[in-house]
Amino acid sequence: MRKRIVDAWSQFENDVAAYQHVETPLPVVATVFESLPAVSVRLNGQLAVATNLPEFDVALRAFVKNIPANPSTDQEFADCESACKALKKAEDALTAAEDNAMAQVTDVETMRRLVGSLKTLARTTRLASEKVVTARKEAIRTEIVTGAKTKYASHVADLNKRNGVSYLGVQYPDFAGAIKGKRSVDSLREAVDTLLANAKIEANATADRILTNISLSEVKEFDFLFADLPVLCLKETDDFAAIVATRLAEHLAKEAARIEAATARIAEQERITAEAAARQEEQAKVTLIPTTSEPQNLSPKPAEFKADTTIVHSSISD
Numbered sequence: 001m002r003k004r005i006v007d008a009w010s011q012f013e014n015d016v017a018a019y020q021h022v023e024t025p026l027p028v029v030a031t032v033f034e035s036l037p038a039v040s041v042r043l044n045g046q047l048a049v050a051t052n053l054p055e056f057d058v059a060l061r062a063f064v065k066n067i068p069a070n071p072s073t074d075q076e077f078a079d080c081e082s083a084c085k086a087l088k089k090a091e092d093a094l095t096a097a098e099d100n101a102m103a104q105v106t107d108v109e110t111m112r113r114l115v116g117s118l119k120t121l122a123r124t125t126r127l128a129s130e131k132v133v134t135a136r137k138e139a140i141r142t143e144i145v146t147g148a149k150t151k152y153a154s155h156v157a158d159l160n161k162r163n164g165v166s167y168l169g170v171q172y173p174d175f176a177g178a179i180k181g182k183r184s185v186d187s188l189r190e191a192v193d194t195l196l197a198n199a200k201i202e203a204n205a206t207a208d209r210i211l212t213n214i215s216l217s218e219v220k221e222f223d224f225l226f227a228d229l230p231v232l233c234l235k236e237t238d239d240f241a242a243i244v245a246t247r248l249a250e251h252l253a254k255e256a257a258r259i260e261a262a263t264a265r266i267a268e269q270e271r272i273t274a275e276a277a278a279r280q281e282e283q284a285k286v287t288l289i290p291t292t293s294e295p296q297n298l299s300p301k302p303a304e305f306k307a308d309t310t311i312v313h314s315s316i317s318d
Contacts, residue, residue: 010204051101060090140185145175148192155200159207167210167230173199206234213240218248225251 067083068076102109153170160166178191213219213233219226225247226232232240 014200051097063087141179141188144179144188144192148173148175148196152196152199152203156203159203163207163211163214165210165214165230167214167233168203168207209237210234212237216241216244218244222248222251 063083063086068080071077071080102112149172152172156168156170160168173195175192175195178195179188182188182191210233213235214229219229223229226244232243235243
């Protein structure tokens with residue numbers, strides 16, 4: 001817990017050092033637009049319409065009633081097709097009669113056209129503005145998330161540069177999830193900034209752990225034992241040290257066994273060589289003993305006796 005607090009304060013100090021002041025906007029209140037004038041259309045005077053529409057109504061309804069509702073014979077099909085053609089002519093005639101009557105009243109026709117134009121203008125502008133608002137809101141959300149990702153990736157790159165190895169991967173926090181449900185721009189930025197700060201703290205802790213793990217002397221001396229170091233160094237320091245100790249012990253045991261076996265092979269080779277040399281030497285001695293066809297008399301010869309004549313002569317003269 002204490003380490004997390006220290007790390008948080010350290011990251012806070014870094015953020016303060018890199019802080020760039022931005023004026024806090026006042027609470028947003030929609031601008032009050034001047035209300036449009038009320039729509040008013042009145043007809044002054046009497047407007048008399050001379051028409052035979054009531055009689056046409058009776059005739060049309062009777063005509064429709066006589067059309068086969070469920071044709072099943074050729075005659076009925078022919079009657080239905082003929083009736084459809086007649087009804088189409090009636091539609092066109094009614095439309096033409098209405099347009100002709102309305103055109104005879106100049107002010108009313110002008111009013112109709114102006115109302116249609118104004119309705120089109122209002123609707124077109126409303127739809128375009130709604131699209132702009134929706135698109136711009138989405139663009140701002142994307143900009144905020146993209147900016148946070150860029151800052152996080154840059155922070156990870158700085159940590160890898162400090163460590164001298166690129167073992168710390170860029171695992172982006174869920175910035176999109178952080179802004180879900182947020183409506184105002186300020187709330188979007190606050191949510192993303194908070195998540196970014198926490199992610200930097202976690203990245204700092206992981207980078208420190210990586211640096212501690214790869215700095216072990218055993219790892220540097222026996223680097224060939226740790227081909228999976230980029231993944232292994234992410235483990236907690238105690239777990240990493242235990243794995244290093246286990247692998248080193250296994251390696252030293254294998255090395256000792258190898259040396260012992262090699263020493264035994266050398267000793268055995270030396271023994272074999274020595275025995276071969278001894279046999280060769282013995283064989284050489286046997287070869288040097290002389291051999292003849294006749295047996296030799298090895299008994300000692302009798303010693304030769306020489307008389308001391310000088311002493312004898314001296315005795316006689318006396």
